[in-house]
Amino acid sequence: MARREYPLRLPCAHKGCKEQSNWVYPTRRDLMESFELKHYSNGRWRCIRHINPEQVLSLSNLVTRAEVVSEEKHGKLFFGSWGFVSGLGFKVFADDFPAGTKLIVRAEIVPLATPKDNSHD
Numbered sequence: 001m002a003r004r005e006y007p008l009r010l011p012c013a014h015k016g017c018k019e020q021s022n023w024v025y026p027t028r029r030d031l032m033e034s035f036e037l038k039h040y041s042n043g044r045w046r047c048i049r050h051i052n053p054e055q056v057l058s059l060s061n062l063v064t065r066a067e068v069v070s071e072e073k074h075g076k077l078f079f080g081s082w083g084f085v086s087g088l089g090f091k092v093f094a095d096d097f098p099a100g101t102k103l104i105v106r107a108e109i110v111p112l113a114t115p116k117d118n119s120h121d
Contacts, residue, residue, distance in 0.1 A: 006031040010040050012047040019047035057109045070094045070101045079103050 006025040011017075021040070025031040036045075049056050055064055068079045077094035079085050085092050087105060094101075 008034065008036055010036070010045040012045065012050060013043045014046055014050040017047060017050060019049065021045055021047070057107060059111060062111070063106065063108045065104065065106045067102060067104045070097060070099055070103070072099045 003026070006028050008021075008023045008025065008031060010021045012019040021036070023034070023036050025034060031037060054061065057064060070077045070079050072078075076083055077097070077099055079092070079094050083094050085094070085103060088107075090105075092103060
């Protein structure tokens with residue numbers, strides 16, 4: 001017999017947005033004690049389009065850029081909180097470079113000549 005799961009589905013609080021988050025918990029207790037239920041229920045959850053819209057590439061935002069400088073903490077080097085950073089097309093270990101090294105990540109989208117408008121409000 002399959003074990004019961006306890007799902008939690010929360011819609012984005014932004015008016016008209018159809019995005020939703022989905023979490024599954026193994027027990028009812030886990031669900032009731034979950035961070036998500038305590039902090040995002042009652043219309044408080046927002047999707048990434050509405051939390052950080054400047055980071056979402058769209059027809060009105062074709063380029064985004066992030067920058068972080070490596071620092072020594074506890075005898076090791078970190079880019080922010082990470083000793084290893086990876087993304088589409090790159091991987092970097094902070095320890096491979098001297099302290100103060102700057103990591104710049106840039107993403108750009110190049111739409112077709114006749115783009116389809118998939119932007120969300």
